[in-house]
Amino acid sequence: MERQIRYVEALREAQAQILRSDPDTYVMGLGVPGPTGIFGTTKGLQEEFGSDRVLDMPSSENAMTGIAMGTALMGKRPIFVHMRVDFALLSIEPLVNQAAKWHYMYGGKLRAPLTIRMIIGRGWGQGPQHSQSLQAWFAHVPGLKVVMPTTPHDAKGMLIAAVEDDAPVIVFEHRWLYNIKGPVPEDMYRVPLDKAAVMRAGKDITLAATSYMTLESMKAAEMLADLDIDAEVLDLRSLSPLDTDTLLDSVGRTRHLLVSDTGQEEYGVTAEVMAVVAERAFNALAAPPRRIAMPHVPTPTTPALADLYYPRARQIAQAALEALGSSRTLPPEDSADTAWKDAPDPSFTGPY
Amino acid sequence: MGGSSVAQPDVRLRMYRQMLRIRLVEEAIARRYPEQEMRCPTHLCIGQEAPPAGVSAHLEADDLVFTGHRSHGHYLAKGGDLAAMLAELYGRETGCAHGKGGSQHLIDLDCGFMGSAPILASTISVGVGAAWGAQMNGENRVVVIYFGDGATEQGVFHEAMNFAGTRRLPVVFVCENNLYSVHSAMDVRQPAGRAIHELAPPHRVAGLSGDGNDADVVYDLAAGAVAGARGGEGPSLIELATYRWLEHCGPNDDTALNYRSAEEIAVWKARDPVARYRERLAEEGVLTDALDSRYAAEIADEIEGAFGFARQSPFPTPDALARHVFPG
Ligand SMILES: Cc1ncc(C[n+]2csc(CCOP(=O)(O)OP(=O)(O)O)c2C)c(N)n1
Ligand SMILES: [Mg+2]
Numbered sequence: 001m002e003r004q005i006r007y008v009e010a011l012r013e014a015q016a017q018i019l020r021s022d023p024d025t026y027v028m029g030l031g032v033p034g035p036t037g038i039f040g041t042t043k044g045l046q047e048e049f050g051s052d053r054v055l056d057m058p059s060s061e062n063a064m065t066g067i068a069m070g071t072a073l074m075g076k077r078p079i080f081v082h083m084r085v086d087f088a089l090l091s092i093e094p095l096v097n098q099a100a101k102w103h104y105m106y107g108g109k110l111r112a113p114l115t116i117r118m119i120i121g122r123g124w125g126q127g128p129q130h131s132q133s134l135q136a137w138f139a140h141v142p143g144l145k146v147v148m149p150t151t152p153h154d155a156k157g158m159l160i161a162a163v164e165d166d167a168p169v170i171v172f173e174h175r176w177l178y179n180i181k182g183p184v185p186e187d188m189y190r191v192p193l194d195k196a197a198v199m200r201a202g203k204d205i206t207l208a209a210t211s212y213m214t215l216e217s218m219k220a221a222e223m224l225a226d227l228d229i230d231a232e233v234l235d236l237r238s239l240s241p242l243d244t245d246t247l248l249d250s251v252g253r254t255r256h257l258l259v260s261d262t263g264q265e266e267y268g269v270t271a272e273v274m275a276v277v278a279e280r281a282f283n284a285l286a287a288p289p290r291r292i293a294m295p296h297v298p299t300p301t302t303p304a305l306a307d308l309y310y311p312r313a314r315q316i317a318q319a320a321l322e323a324l325g326s327s328r329t330l331p332p333e334d335s336a337d338t339a340w341k342d343a344p345d346p347s348f349t350g351p352y
Numbered sequence: 353m354g355g356s357s358v359a360q361p362d363v364r365l366r367m368y369r370q371m372l373r374i375r376l377v378e379e380a381i382a383r384r385y386p387e388q389e390m391r392c393p394t395h396l397c398i399g400q401e402a403p404p405a406g407v408s409a410h411l412e413a414d415d416l417v418f419t420g421h422r423s424h425g426h427y428l429a430k431g432g433d434l435a436a437m438l439a440e441l442y443g444r445e446t447g448c449a450h451g452k453g454g455s456q457h458l459i460d461l462d463c464g465f466m467g468s469a470p471i472l473a474s475t476i477s478v479g480v481g482a483a484w485g486a487q488m489n490g491e492n493r494v495v496v497i498y499f500g501d502g503a504t505e506q507g508v509f510h511e512a513m514n515f516a517g518t519r520r521l522p523v524v525f526v527c528e529n530n531l532y533s534v535h536s537a538m539d540v541r542q543p544a545g546r547a548i549h550e551l552a553p554p555h556r557v558a559g560l561s562g563d564g565n566d567a568d569v570v571y572d573l574a575a576g577a578v579a580g581a582r583g584g585e586g587p588s589l590i591e592l593a594t595y596r597w598l599e600h601c602g603p604n605d606d607t608a609l610n611y612r613s614a615e616e617i618a619v620w621k622a623r624d625p626v627a628r629y630r631e632r633l634a635e636e637g638v639l640t641d642a643l644d645s646r647y648a649a650e651i652a653d654e655i656e657g658a659f660g661f662a663r664q665s666p667f668p669t670p671d672a673l674a675r676h677v678f679p680g
Contacts, residue, residue, distance in 0.1 A: 034535035035609040056540040058505035059472050059533055086471060090506070096612035125392025125443065125454045129471050295675050302443030302451030303391050342391060348388070351393045351602045 001237040002183035010152035010184045011041040011117075012174065014159040015079060016189040019049045022077060025163060026053040028068060029081030029117075038081050039119070039178060065091035065116075066174050069168075070100045077163055085118040085172070086129050099247040100143030114168040115159070120211070120262060122176030122310060123342040124350045127301035133263035133294070133313040135172050135210070139239040145169040146239040147193050148211040155239060157191030165193060174212040174262060175343040196243040198250070202232035205256035205320050207300065208247060210269055213260040213292070219313035224320055226291070227328040231320060239269060248281050257289040260311065260319050265293035290323045292316050303340040312341070357575030358564035359409065359568065359636045364508035367567045368408055368633055371401035372624045373651045374425045377434065380655050381424075381441065388664070390441040392454030393470075396420040398426075399565075400627040403528050404429035406570025407496055407590075410578040416464045416486075418479035419498040421456050422596075423468035426498050431463030435658040444665035451668050452676065473499060473564075474504035476525070481511040483521040494581045496524045502533030504548050505541055510555070511587070519558035522581035524574065525557065525589040528564060530596045533609040549591035557587045564592025565625040568632075594618035 005013070017267060018025050033054050037043030046054035048314050057064050061082065068078040081087040088095075096118070102110045139146040145167050148156040155173065162169035199214060207217040213236040221231040234250050236242070250255050257277050261269040270291035273320045277289055292311045298308050317330055345352070359367065378396045385394065397404075398499060401423070408429035411417070419426045433448065440447030441455050456470040466482065469475050484495040503509060504527060516523045527548050528573050531538060534604035542548075552559030561579060562569045570592060577588035597617070599606035607614050633639035 031534055035611050055534050058541040059502045060505045060507065062507050072507075089471075125453050127392065127456060128452070129456070129469060130393065271595060274440055295674065297674055298452075300452045300668075300673060301392050301457070302447075302452035302668060304443055304451065305670075305673045308673050323599065340391065349388060350383075350391060 003183045003186060005152055005184045006178065007152040007155050007180050007182075008040045010036070010156040011159060012043065012045070013184070014156040015042065015045060016048065018079070018160060018163050019045065019053055020101045021188060023078045024075055025079065026055065027079045027081065028057055028064070030057060030059060030083065032056055032081055038083060039136065039175065042081065044305050061087055061090035062093065066094035066098065069094060069112045072114045073110060077113050077115070078269065079115045079117060079163060081117045083119055084130055085120050085134050086132050086272045088116070088118050091122065095138075095144070095168070096141050100141050103167070104143055106279070111166045112168055113166045116168070116170045117159075118170055119173050119175060122299070123176070123306070123344065124348070125301045125303065125306070125342070126146070126299065128298040131299045135239055136263050136268040138170050139269065139272070144240065145193055146172065147237060148172040148239060149191070149237060150177060150211055150214040150235050152180060154191050156184055157189050158189060158193060158237070161190040164190065165346075167205065169193065169201070172211060172319055176212045179345060180215070194238050194241045196230060196237050197235045198232065198246070199235050200231070200233040202230040202252055202254065204230045204315055205324055206232050206234055206250040206251070206254045206259060206308040207258050207260070207316065207320065208234040208236055209260045210239070210272055211261055211262050216313045217260060217316055220259060220320065223313060223317040223330060227321070227326070227330070229320070229324065229328070235274070242276065243316040244276050244280070247276065251277050251281050252269070252284045255284055255286040256293045256323050257285065257317035258292065258323055260292040260316055263293060264296060266296045268293055287323050287325060290319045292319055302344045307341045310341070357572045359571045363409055363571070364568070364633060364638055365643070367405040367571065368629050368639060370405040370408070370429050370464055371567060371629060372647055374401045374404065374428050375626050377428060377655055378424060378646070380659065382598065384659070385603040386543040391443060392441060392456065393601050394441065394455040394603070396598050397422050397596070397601065399620065399626070400528055400530060400594045401425055401589050402567045402570050402629075403498070403526060403564050403592045403594065406567045407524070407526055407574040409571055410495065410574050411464070411494065414464055415465050415469070415494040416482055417496045417498070418466050418475040419468045420472065420475060420480065420500065420503060421468065421470035422500065423458055423498070424455070427458045427465050427468070427590070430460075430465045432458065432460040433462075434654060435661040436460065438656070438658045438662035439471050439665050442665070443667060444662060445668045446661070450672065473503040473509045476503065477508050477512040480516045480521060483516065483523045484519060485522060485559065487519070492582060494524060494578050496526060496543035497520070499528045499530060501527060501529040501531065501538070501548060502541070504551065510551070511586070512554065513555040513557050513563035516587040520584070523587040524581055525552070525587065527589060527591045528594050529591055530594050532596065532600075532612065534600045535609065537611070541675050546592045547591065549589055557589050559589050559591070561591040562593070562650065564594035565623050567625065567629050580608050581606045594625070595623075597621065598610065610656045629633040
C-alpha cells in the first residue's frame, strides 16, 4: 500500500524537497522557523536548511511581499507564507499591482516566480478577521495563478509545481485539511496547476467544490448514495486557470450542477463556475444550477452563530435533492449531537 | 514632558487595585479556558498590567482608547464593563459585541473604549483618525493607542505617526514592548541598537521610554504625554518595557517551546509589576495588609459575579446572524 501521511506533513515534505533540489528557493513568513512552524508545515526546516533559506521576518507583509518579489526578479524562488489570508490583505498592492502584472506590462521581459501560501480556516471563534476565505479576490486578478489543493497528494504536488512555475502562484490551504491523511508518494512529483480532479464518479449530479468543501461534498455524496442518487464529486483544485473542460464534461453527463466553496457566495467562486456552465452548457442542464457557500455576512465569533454560518454536507445533500426535484428525504439529523461544530475533530481543544 | 509627576496616594492605590484586578481577571480566564466554553482566540496580558493602569490614571471618560489583540487590560483599566467582556468571551448575547467579536474585538463606548482588533497595527491609523475627528469637532479629547513591538514593523504605524506629527494631533501612542512577536525575538525583526521610541522624533512625535513594569514610571511618562496632547502640544509615543508571562494566545505557560529561556522568564517574573508595587506601597505606608485583602476580596466577588452573569446569559438567537451587516 502507498504511504499515507497527513496534509501538514505533505506540505512540509514538499518544502524540504524544494529546498533540497533548488538552491535558489527559500521559505519566509512570520513564525516560519518558530517552535510551532506554521502549524507544523515548516517545523524543523531551518535546522536542516539554515537561516538564510528558512526565515522569519518583520510584521511587514506589505513591504516583505515586494521584497520577496524583488528577489524573485533576481532569480530566487521564494515561498512566502501567511498564517491567515486576513494578514495577506496587507500585501495586496505589491501582489495585485506589481507581481501579477510585471510579466505582461513589460512585454514578457521580467518574471517573478513567487509562491504564496495563504492559509484559510474556520472555527473556534476565529471570527471576522481571522477566518476569511478570499480566494475569489485573487482569482479575479489576471496574472495570478490560484490553486486550492484538497488532498495531501495534491498539497505536495501542487506546491512543488507552484514553485517551479514562473508565474506568481497563490496556494490556499484550509486548516481543516491539515490532519487529513492520504496516499503521498515519496518522490518529488508535480500536480498540474490547471486541472480539476474527479474524486468520485457519478451520473446523477455534479457536486463541484473547492478545498474543504470537497470533503463535505464527498460526505454529501454518501448521504445521497443512501437515497440511490449517484453524485459525481469534482474537486476544482485550481481556480485560475479554471479547468472548464473537466467541469463541462461532468455537467454534460450528469445534467445537474451544485457548486460549493469555502468563501462568500456573492461574487465568489461559485458565481464564476455557474456562469461558465450557464454560458457554455445551458442546454445540457436539466434544472437550474445550485450553490452552497457562505452567506453575505462577516464571520461571527460566537459558536452559536458560527454553526449557522458554515454550510455542511447536509445542506449540500439537501440542495442536491432539490436540484434533482427528488421527493426523497434525508434521515433526520442526530439530535443527540448538541456539541458545537466549530472544531475540525474532537481532539481539537483550542485555541488556534 | 515627563520626569516629575508623582501620583498622589489615592491614585497609587487605584492603580494598584486596577493592576490586581486585571491580574485576577486574567488568571480566572486562564483557569476556566480549558473548560472549552470560551471558544475564541484569547491573548492574556498577565505581566503587562502596569501600562494600562498607569496610562488610564490620566484619562477622562471621554478620552478614547484603541488597541489590538492583547486588550483585556486596556479595556478594564479604561472602565470597560467586566461582565460584558466575559459574556463576549463566552459568546453570549449580553457580550459587549453581542458575541460577534469575542476576546479580539472588545468595545465599551460608555467609557471611551473604542475597540480592539487583532490585525497588527490596524487600529493605529483609525485611532489617529479619531484624534483628527475630535480636533475637527473642536473637542478636547485625548486618544490613546496601544500596540506591541511587533506592530511597529507595519508601514501603517509609520504612516500614521507621520500624519499625527504633521497635524499635531492629540494622540498618545503606547508601545508595550514585551520583546516578542508571537515566538519571534527582536533580532530577526528590527535593527540592533535602534529603540522603538527613537522612531517617534523624526515624525515630530515626542519619544519617551521607561520601565513598563513599574506603575509609577508609567504614570509619570503618561502624565506628560497626556497633558501634552490635551494642551495642544501634539502627539507622543511611550515605549514601555514589559513581558508577557503566558503563551502568545491561550491560557498556558509556554516555557517548553524554548523560544525564550526559562532564565529570562524567571528574571521578568521577579519583576512582577503587581507584587513589586504592592511591596512598595506597603513599605511606604500607603497600602496596608487589611486594605490589600479587602481589594482582593472585592475583586474576587466582582469576578465571580461577572462569570456567573456571563455563563447564565443566553446565546444569540439565529436571527442575529444576519443582523448588523449594514446599519439599520
Ligand atoms: C497583519 C498581521 N500579521 C500577522 C498577524 C499575526 N499576529 C498576531 S499577534 C502577532 C504578534 C504581535 O506582536 P506584538 O505586536 O509585539 O504584540 P504582543 O503579542 O507581543 O502583545 C502576530 C504576528 C496579525 N494579527 N496581523
Ligand atoms: Mg510583543
